[in-house]
Amino acid sequence: xxxxxxxYYKNINTESSRANERxxxxxxxxxxxxKIQHASDxxxxxxxxxxxxxxxxxxxxxxxxxxxxSKIANQTDTTLNDFEDSLSQMKSLLNRAATGTNSNASLDAxxxxxxxxxxxxxxxxxxxxxxxxxxxxxxxxxxxxxxNGIYNGNSASxxxxxxxxxxxxxxxxxxxxxxxxxxxxxxxxxxxVPQYSLSAKYPDFTDKTKTGTDEVITANxxxxxxxxxxxxxxxxxNAKHHFYISGIKSSGESFSQQISMRDDESMQSLLDGxxxxxxxxxxxxxxxxxxxxxxEIVIEDKLxxxxxxxxxxxxxxxxxRDAFHDGGDxxxxxxxxxxxxxxxxxxxxxxxxxxxxGVSTASNPKLFVKEFVKSDLSPASGAASNIGGLLYDRTxxxxxxxxxxxxxxxxVKGSNAFASPSTKISEVADISKGTTTTDDDTLNFTQLxxxxxxxxxxxxxxxxxxxDTVNGGSxxxxxxxxxxxxxxxxxxxxxxINADDMTYKQLMDVVNMVATGNIPSLANDITAYDSAIENxxxxxxxxxSYDGKIEFEDINSTNTxxxxxxxxxxxxxxxxxxxxxxxxxxxxxxxxxxxxxSNSALVIRDSxxxxxxxxxxxxxxxxxxxxxPDALNGDKKNIGIQNALKLVDDLSNHIYGxxxxxxxxxxxxxKALDRTSTLEISTMTxxxxxxxxxxxxxxxxxxxxxxxxxxxxxxxAKISKLSLVNYL
Numbered sequence: 001x002x003x004x005x006x007x008y009y010k011n012i013n014t015e016s017s018r019a020n021e022r023x024x025x026x027x028x029x030x031x032x033x034x035k036i037q038h039a040s041d042x043x044x045x046x047x048x049x050x051x052x053x054x055x056x057x058x059x060x061x062x063x064x065x066x067x068x069x070s071k072i073a074n075q076t077d078t079t080l081n082d083f084e085d086s087l088s089q090m091k092s093l094l095n096r097a098a099t100g101t102n103s104n105a106s107l108d109a110x111x112x113x114x115x116x117x118x119x120x121x122x123x124x125x126x127x128x129x130x131x132x133x134x135x136x137x138x139x140x141x142x143x144x145x146x147x148n149g150i151y152n153g154n155s156a157s158x159x160x161x162x163x164x165x166x167x168x169x170x171x172x173x174x175x176x177x178x179x180x181x182x183x184x185x186x187x188x189x190x191x192x193v194p195q196y197s198l199s200a201k202y203p204d205f206t207d208k209t210k211t212g213t214d215e216v217i218t219a220n221x222x223x224x225x226x227x228x229x230x231x232x233x234x235x236x237x238n239a240k241h242h243f244y245i246s247g248i249k250s251s252g253e254s255f256s257q258q259i260s261m262r263d264d265e266s267m268q269s270l271l272d273g274x275x276x277x278x279x280x281x282x283x284x285x286x287x288x289x290x291x292x293x294x295x296e297i298v299i300e301d302k303l304x305x306x307x308x309x310x311x312x313x314x315x316x317x318x319x320x321r322d323a324f325h326d327g328g329d330x331x332x333x334x335x336x337x338x339x340x341x342x343x344x345x346x347x348x349x350x351x352x353x354x355x356x357x358g359v360s361t362a363s364n365p366k367l368f369v370k371e372f373v374k375s376d377l378s379p380a381s382g383a384a385s386n387i388g389g390l391l392y393d394r395t396x397x398x399x400x401x402x403x404x405x406x407x408x409x410x411x412v413k414g415s416n417a418f419a420s421p422s423t424k425i426s427e428v429a430d431i432s433k434g435t436t437t438t439d440d441d442t443l444n445f446t447q448l449x450x451x452x453x454x455x456x457x458x459x460x461x462x463x464x465x466x467x468d469t470v471n472g473g474s475x476x477x478x479x480x481x482x483x484x485x486x487x488x489x490x491x492x493x494x495x496x497i498n499a500d501d502m503t504y505k506q507l508m509d510v511v512n513m514v515a516t517g518n519i520p521s522l523a524n525d526i527t528a529y530d531s532a533i534e535n536x537x538x539x540x541x542x543x544x545s546y547d548g549k550i551e552f553e554d555i556n557s558t559n560t561x562x563x564x565x566x567x568x569x570x571x572x573x574x575x576x577x578x579x580x581x582x583x584x585x586x587x588x589x590x591x592x593x594x595x596x597x598s599n600s601a602l603v604i605r606d607s608x609x610x611x612x613x614x615x616x617x618x619x620x621x622x623x624x625x626x627x628x629p630d631a632l633n634g635d636k637k638n639i640g641i642q643n644a645l646k647l648v649d650d651l652s653n654h655i656y657g658x659x660x661x662x663x664x665x666x667x668x669x670x671k672a673l674d675r676t677s678t679l680e681i682s683t684m685t686x687x688x689x690x691x692x693x694x695x696x697x698x699x700x701x702x703x704x705x706x707x708x709x710x711x712x713x714x715x716x717a718k719i720s721k722l723s724l725v726n727y728l
Contacts, residue, residue: 059680062161066673069160069170073666076134076172079127080659086117086124087652090618093117094648097622098641104625111622118615122149125174137173144174149612151178151546162672170669172662178611179546181416182654183305187250188298189601190643191313191372192629192636193389195295197221198228198352205229208356217267217295224263226270227317228352228368235263241317242328243270244342244574245277246392248310248595250286250303252413254430256591258331258574267291274299274313292642294628297372299601307411307608311601312392313372316345319355320366327367330574340575340590342391345369346384362386374631375599377407380565381451381461384572393598394572396452396565402554404515404564406597409548409608410504416607418548421505425594431500433570433593443499444468446593447569450476450510454517455539455554457561462514463569464507466499474499476510478519486524494526504544509533512542515552515562547610550596568592602629604643609654618644 096102097110125135125145132140136153144153155175159167200215202208205228217226224234227241239260246256259273271289272280274297278287287309288300301309318327325334330344338344348367354360355368363386371389379385380394397404410419410428419428431441443466450462464476465484473496475484486496487506497506513519518536520528540562542552554560573590617637621644626633628640639647 055683056680059676059683062163063673063676063680065160066162066168066669066676069158069168070666070669070673071129072134072158073170073662073669075127075129076662077659077666079124079134080172080655080662082124083121083655084652084659086121087648087655090114090117090615091645091648091652094618094622094641094645098627098645100627107622107625111619114619114622118612118619121615122147122612125178134171135174135177137171137175145178145612149616151175160669160672162676168665168668168672170665172658177655177658178609180609180654180658181305182607182609182650182657185605185607185650186304187301187307187309187603187607188605188646189309189311189603190292190298190629190639191296191311192602192631192638193296193372193374194628194630194632195226195291195372197225199225202228202356205232205356216293217291219266219268219271219291221267222263223261223265223267223270226267227315227370228319228355229263230319230355230366233263238262240321240326240328241315242326242330243273244314244316244330244345245274246312246591247278247600248308248430249278250301250306250309252308252411252428252430254433254591254593254595256570256574258329260329271297274311292628294630296629297601298604305416305607307409307416307606308413310408310595310598311373312599314342314345314387314390315370315372316348317368317370318366319368327364340573342572342574343384345390346386348387350387350389373599373601375636377597377599378563380449380567381459381563383565389599391572391599393592393595393600394449394565394567395597395599396563397550397552397597399560399563402558402560404552404560404562405545406550406566408595408598408600410544410550410596411548418546418608419504419544421503421508421544423504424500425502425504425507426500429593430591431593433568433591442468443502443593444471446499448566448594449569449571450514450564450566452515452563452565453561454515455557455560455562456517458517460514462510464510466502467496468500469495469498473497474502476514478514483523485520486529488526488529496524504550508542508544508550509536511550511552511564511566512536512540515542515564516540547608566596568594602637602639602643604639604646605650609651611651611654614647614651618647 093110093113097107102110122145126143127134133142133144133153136142136144138156138158139153142152144151146152151174153174155173157169157173158171159169162168195217197215197217199205200212202210203212204210223241239262241261243259243261245259248254255277257277259270259277261270271291275285275287275289280286286302288302290298292298297311297313299309299311316328321327326332327334330342331340333339335341335344345367347363348369349355349360349362349365350369350371351360352368355365369387369390371387374389377395377398379391380396383394384390397406410423411417412419412423412427414427426443429443431443446466448464448466450464451460453459460478462476462478463481464474465481466474474487475496476487477484487502487510488494489497489501513532513536516536516539518532518539520532522528539556540552540554542550545551552562552564554562570590570592575590617639620635621639621641624633624635624638626638626640627642629638629643630640
């Protein structure tokens with residue numbers, strides 16, 4: 001085929017264009033550093049690059065989230081180091097205070113140092129980063145610890161995202177740090193009245209002029225040493241000393257029990273009897289019962305993680321009893337209709353010295369009543385009042401300005417958690433004590449008493465009857481049951497609530513209506529009931545505190561006139577009930593199903609932590625100068641310096657446990673950050689291999705293409721100069 005000029009020039013133009021395009025592409029790659037400029041350039045490269053871009057973006061977000069969480073975790077770690085150092089300093093100061101060789105001035109100086117450490121701990125608790133508090137949970141703009149040591153944050157966890165469906169907590173909420181729970185801690189409680197041997201003080205009970213020495217009661221002491229006598233005969237026949245025990249077992253079961261003992265029996269026998277009341281058997285002990293260095297009774301729960309254990313005891317001896325009656329036995333027939341009630345001892349004398357010297361002004365000066373637990377609580381309206389430590393739970397809520405507060409936390413039996421407004425009262429109560437008519441476990445027929453004064457100063461005495469729906473549902477009455485106001489449920493249809501379904505919110509609604517003087521205008525009228533609740537909420541507020549205690553606040557006064565006491569109608573009843581099964585046995589006492597406020601043993605150790613409340617108790621122990629609790633010497637709530645040492649150890653263990661957790665979180669975040677950084681680099685490298693130009697290779701290719709292009713142009717030039725002669 002003959003090559004024409006047009007064919008020649010067409011071919012030259014085509015090759016020239018291709019060479020120019022290739023040169024242009026290489027120049028673009030060199031200039032941009034990218035292999036392609038548009039998706040159409042190379043679909044495979046473009047799709048892989050976009051996928052890797054998304055991964056790099058995600059890894060960047062993960063890295064940012066992890067770095068942010070790591071900063072919080074590291075700051076928390078550092079802060080908790082300071083916590084541990086401060087608690088260590090506290091323990092050192094307490095050890096100095098516990099030697100018993102310090103003057104009051106020295107103890108004051110130690111207490112002042114402790115208060116300084118308390119202030120430092122509060123400052124640490126309010127640590128913030130960039131204006132965000134690290135211990136407030138998710139409420140990072142809320143100051144977690146107020147001046148009075150109350151926690152104001154929430155329990156929410158803050159988490160960093162470490163990848164698809166992978167999260168890591170990076171904070172410790174104040175709820176866990178300041179109000180956490182140590183399930184391995186065994187609750188320990190103690191009485192607070194020192195016990196001395198009366199026979200050591202009065203070697204001859206018939207001659208008051210013969211005095212001896214003060215000797216602390218020990219486990220080897222005789223009951224006669226504890227309770228005294230009026231003659232010198234050690235009676236080994238008659239059980240004339242009576243002890244009335246009330247309390248709550250670690251299972252949440254309440255009990256009331258009378259233990260009667262002879263002169264010659266030992267204190268150890270009494271301690272063993274207390275243990276049996278809690279459920280100790282020869283083969284299994286559920287509590288340890290012992291005496292401290294002041295003869296006070298200490299009870300340690302052997303079950304870990306329970307916060308329910310409670311104890312109260314009163315002793316009574318009728319020093320003038322005859323062959324027919326025993327005034328120290330509340331079950332004696334002499335008490336008639338009031339038989340079995342602890343109130344029968346109210347006329348007794350608590351000071352044995354006055355009995356010996358014949359100067360007692362008590363209505364029954366020969367009835368010696370010994371207190372083992374004392375508090376500053378006032379008795380409920382109409383309750384025994386002569387003897388402060390006689391009553392266990394018929395006591396008035398503590399008043400503080402506009403507020404009235406109970407002192408017994410409402411704790412759910414199954415979970416050991418604090419009750420909330422939605423908690424059913426049957427989940428907290430000992431429902432085995434909830435009825436006197438049947439052995440079924442139900443609150444049906446249980447009766448509560450609510451006594452005191454409303455915000456206007458008017459007295460009230462309310463009866464709350466818990467009933468099942470078959471018996472008309474639960475009601476309350478201000479006139480002994482003549483006019484009953486139904487306590488309504490919140491479901492449809494609205495009916496009087498079944499006893500076992502009543503919540504704390506519904507119970508507190510009744511308390512708030514009564515305390516504010518807002519009683520429904522009509523009995524058994526839903527509209528009137530709801531209106532009374534609403535009107536009451538404008539005057540007062542009844543709620544459960546963060547630690548499950550019932551609180552009433554007078555909204556319109558800084559110093560309320562109101563007073564409240566709430567208790568089970570079986571309170572103080574030591575009668576024995578037949579179980580009704582026909583076998584003639586008497587299986588259980590008529591003890592209380594509920595305890596709201598009590599004159600009970602002091603808590604030394606508990607699985608539930610209230611950090612700053614505990615710190616305050618520790619410091620007050622030093623401020624009171626007492627090595628052991630001593631209700632006869634100032635603060636009746638004082639736990640003593642020796643017990644404060646136990647408490648600071650528990651707080652240190654709690655902080656250490658929380659610190660270990662944040663340490664693990666910090667390590668996890670650090671590893672995640674390293675892994676994310678490595679993945680980010682690897683992904684960027686892989687992306688580069690897809691999209692980035694190899695500059696050396698591109699420059700070599702540019703050189704080759706340029707040389708080829710120049711060679712092509714040179715050839716074209718030579719060919720273009722040829723004439724017809726060249727072809728001949």
